[in-house]
Amino acid sequence: MDKLLVSPSPHLHAKTSTTSLMRDVVIAMLPAVVVSVLFYGWSELLIFGVSVASCVLLEYLITKYLLKRPCTVGDWSAAVTGVLLALNLPATTPWWVVLIGAIVAIGVAKMTFGGIGQNLFNPAIAGRVFLLISFPTYMTDWTRPQGFIGNGLDAMTGATPLGMVKEGGISAVADLDYLDMLFHNIGGSAGELSALAILAGFVYLLVRRVIKPYITLSILATVAIFSGIFWAVNPAEYTGPLFNLLTGGILLGSVFMATDYVTSPMSNLGGVIFGVGIGVLTMLIRYFGAYPEGVSFAILIMNSMVPLINKWCHSRKYGRA
Amino acid sequence: MMKTFSIGGIHPADSKISKDCRIEVLPLPSKVFISMAQHLGAPAVPVVKAGDKVKAGQVIAEPAGFISAYVHSSVSGTVKSVGPRKDIAGNNMVHVEIDVEGDEWADGIDLSDKLVTEIPEDVKAILEKIKLNGVVGLGGATFPAHVKLCPPPGKKAECLILNGAECEPYLTSDYRIMLERSREIVVGAAIMKHVLGGCRTVIGIEENKPEAIRVMSEAVAELQKSAKGYEGISVMSLKKKYPQGGEKQLIDAVMGRQVKSMGLPIDVGAVVQNVATSLAVYEAVQKNMPLVTNVLTVTGDCLPADRQHNYKFRIGMPLSYVAEYAGGVPEQAAKIISGGPMMGKAIANPDAATVKGSSSLLYLTAAQTVRQAESACIRCGKCADACPMGLEPFLLNKYARNGMMDELEENAVQDCIECGCCLYSCPANIPLLDIIRIAKGDVIRIIRGRAAQKK
Numbered sequence: 001m002d003k004l005l006v007s008p009s010p011h012l013h014a015k016t017s018t019t020s021l022m023r024d025v026v027i028a029m030l031p032a033v034v035v036s037v038l039f040y041g042w043s044e045l046l047i048f049g050v051s052v053a054s055c056v057l058l059e060y061l062i063t064k065y066l067l068k069r070p071c072t073v074g075d076w077s078a079a080v081t082g083v084l085l086a087l088n089l090p091a092t093t094p095w096w097v098v099l100i101g102a103i104v105a106i107g108v109a110k111m112t113f114g115g116i117g118q119n120l121f122n123p124a125i126a127g128r129v130f131l132l133i134s135f136p137t138y139m140t141d142w143t144r145p146q147g148f149i150g151n152g153l154d155a156m157t158g159a160t161p162l163g164m165v166k167e168g169g170i171s172a173v174a175d176l177d178y179l180d181m182l183f184h185n186i187g188g189s190a191g192e193l194s195a196l197a198i199l200a201g202f203v204y205l206l207v208r209r210v211i212k213p214y215i216t217l218s219i220l221a222t223v224a225i226f227s228g229i230f231w232a233v234n235p236a237e238y239t240g241p242l243f244n245l246l247t248g249g250i251l252l253g254s255v256f257m258a259t260d261y262v263t264s265p266m267s268n269l270g271g272v273i274f275g276v277g278i279g280v281l282t283m284l285i286r287y288f289g290a291y292p293e294g295v296s297f298a299i300l301i302m303n304s305m306v307p308l309i310n311k312w313c314h315s316r317k318y319g320r321a
Numbered sequence: 322m323m324k325t326f327s328i329g330g331i332h333p334a335d336s337k338i339s340k341d342c343r344i345e346v347l348p349l350p351s352k353v354f355i356s357m358a359q360h361l362g363a364p365a366v367p368v369v370k371a372g373d374k375v376k377a378g379q380v381i382a383e384p385a386g387f388i389s390a391y392v393h394s395s396v397s398g399t400v401k402s403v404g405p406r407k408d409i410a411g412n413n414m415v416h417v418e419i420d421v422e423g424d425e426w427a428d429g430i431d432l433s434d435k436l437v438t439e440i441p442e443d444v445k446a447i448l449e450k451i452k453l454n455g456v457v458g459l460g461g462a463t464f465p466a467h468v469k470l471c472p473p474p475g476k477k478a479e480c481l482i483l484n485g486a487e488c489e490p491y492l493t494s495d496y497r498i499m500l501e502r503s504r505e506i507v508v509g510a511a512i513m514k515h516v517l518g519g520c521r522t523v524i525g526i527e528e529n530k531p532e533a534i535r536v537m538s539e540a541v542a543e544l545q546k547s548a549k550g551y552e553g554i555s556v557m558s559l560k561k562k563y564p565q566g567g568e569k570q571l572i573d574a575v576m577g578r579q580v581k582s583m584g585l586p587i588d589v590g591a592v593v594q595n596v597a598t599s600l601a602v603y604e605a606v607q608k609n610m611p612l613v614t615n616v617l618t619v620t621g622d623c624l625p626a627d628r629q630h631n632y633k634f635r636i637g638m639p640l641s642y643v644a645e646y647a648g649g650v651p652e653q654a655a656k657i658i659s660g661g662p663m664m665g666k667a668i669a670n671p672d673a674a675t676v677k678g679s680s681s682l683l684y685l686t687a688a689q690t691v692r693q694a695e696s697a698c699i700r701c702g703k704c705a706d707a708c709p710m711g712l713e714p715f716l717l718n719k720y721a722r723n724g725m726m727d728e729l730e731e732n733a734v735q736d737c738i739e740c741g742c743c744l745y746s747c748p749a750n751i752p753l754l755d756i757i758r759i760a761k762g763d764v765i766r767i768i769r770g771r772a773a774q775k776k
Contacts, residue, residue: 008667121557
């Protein structure tokens with residue numbers, strides 16, 4: 001010991017870092033990843049590979065050659081976007097469509113705003129919505145590819161439950177098995193396959209204190225209450241709470257996408273307002289919109305409200321009640 | 322449900338490695354250097370000069386204002402010099418240098434360890450003794466104790482809170498005195514209670530110190546049975562959470578009340594004193610013993626178990642003397658802290674002298690304490706969740722870096738208690754408190770300037 005370090009307090013740190021938090025998010029998504037690969041096989045694995053590799057590589061190239069700044073891929077945030085984007089795509093998506101999605105997610109939605117911490121919209125959702133609008137055929141092709149297990153389940157192909165309701169009314173989904181949906185949903189994006197896998201990730205994120213439950217729970221509660229009221233009034237016309245909670249991207253969106261630090265409000269109250277907004281917009285789109293599913297649009301719209309919500313919602317201060 | 326404060330807070334590992342080390346008395350060094358700035362407020366004015374003979378416990382400096390305190394010699398000997406010497410931060414401050422000769426104490430000091438439980442009646446005389454014996458708050462801020470015990474006219478103390486939280490990791494000096502000097506602490510509490518008009522008195526201790534809770538409760542029960550003036554004193558166990566020992570947080574935890582911004586605890590009827598201060602009050606009032614000793618912890622993960630210590634020291638002993646006596650500075654130590662790791666000061670000058678408020682020599686390794694490079698804010702909100710004042714450090718950081726003083730004031734930067742929870746929690750390693758601390762100083766200057774203009 002030759003020289004003493006001198007710096008202002010505090011002298012200890014929690015040792016939580018951006019990297020450790022992002023790595024935890026990736027770990028939390030693993031159950032959903034594993035389930036989708038098991039049921040959708042090699043083509044799903046390819047999508048994950050292309051998505052993660054292109055997101056990470058793009059961020060590397062952009063920081064190094066375009067922005068000429070220290071490279072930030074080491075913080076795992078590009079990997080999070082990659083996994084999340086893949087979870088948001090049908091298992092049949094061609095690799096080049098995935099690549100375009102990654103370019104929009106990282107290149108446009110994230111890096112043009114200044115990289116991590118600066119983006120207004122969730123990169124993965126921006127990528128997904130861009131693809132949904134640009135390549136509707138690919139993005140709504142719900143054919144189930146050959147998986148490693150569960151080949152007998154592909155009785156219904158070509159539509160998600162939400163799509164079936166939009167097409168053929170509520171009677172089209174009269175004989176859905178909810179228990180089945182809990183473990184491996186009938187059709188949809190990779191990440192929409194298993195509600196349990198997503199909930200396992202949710203529990204992990206809560207236990208590791210990566211996220212707080214307010215946003216997720218307020219979205220789910222809003223969806224349940226909103227659909228519950230409509231269903232109670234007219235069950236022949238409107239789908240019920242259980243159906244709306246277990247189908248489509250509501251779980252994936254509320255656990256992994258709406259809780260994105262950068263694009264969600266800072267305060268707990270703000271988080272609840274944000275969540276209620278997403279829930280209401282999702283249900284409005286599902287019941288009355290042109291698209292069968294509205295979670296992505298709802299999150300994007302509410303992302304744009306975050307600066308306003310942050311402006312009006314502050315934390316409760318000591319001694320200033 | 323155990324009580325704690327209602328906003329924010331963090332849970333660092335408590336690392337009380339030295340908690341089972343009994344208090345040992347440090348032998349006298351050949352020289353002490355007694356600082357004139359041992360308390361919050363104006364430095365004291367020396368009343369001795371080179372060549373003077375002094376006894377231990379003799380006044381060597383007088384207060385230089387209302388918020389200031391007497392300073393006494395901690396040893397007997399000859400004053401060698403009165404002049405500038407570097408303090409722990411390396412700044413010059415007037416010190417009285419004394420060559421130690423024998424160990425002779427000034428007249429009128431009761432050196433016996435006989436417990437005196439009878440509480441004097443005359444409040445004025447008690448306050449005078451506390452003041453003359455140089456008692457200051459030993460919880461960190463070293464605010465002169467008698468000032469806190471004289472509520473301004475129109476304000477009345479409803480609850481005296483004794484702070485035994487010791488929420489800073491590593492520190493164990495308060496814990497040890499609660500185990501070894503419990504009855505003296507309770508007598509001190511009863512004296513302060515009497516001064517404040519007999520209000521309710523709560524000794525707040527965190528649940529991670531069950532022994533202290535037990536011993537202090539027993540001391541209270543014993544004194545309530547055997548002597549007069551001890552009614553209304555109780556021990557409250559608190560949920561472990563940092564910064565429980567923050568004055569504002571402790572008031573919230575114990576009384577469920579919050580001190581208004583820029584207000585004082587007495588505004589909500591609270592007076593908070595540290596357990597070590599209570600011990601000093603006992604010594605001053607019952608034994609006429611000035612505040613010339615205190616207990617400090619020598620600890621750190623890089624010290625083996627047999628080199629962890631709690632020492633009773635005389636003020637003015639150089640820190641380097643304490644370190645040497647304890648076996649030297651460990652090889653792996655990269656930083657030495659005086660105080661806790663959350664709010665303590667990094668020692669720039671290990672040769673500086675101990676002061677009344679010295680509470681530790683804490684050795685931290687580079688792996689523990691070197692800060693990581695700052696990266697972009699990811700807006701996770703962990704700083705806001707951690708802030709026990711309910712502030713939004715991420716926002717204050719942004720305003721401060723852009724010099725937005727009005728916004729800083731609107732968002733209550735002046736309420737920051739500098740506990741360090743924000744910086745501790747930030748995953749992007751943003752030096753939040755460093756920046757907020759500077760902004761807070763600027764904003765408080767603006768507020769004071771405005772108030773001065775109005776007058």
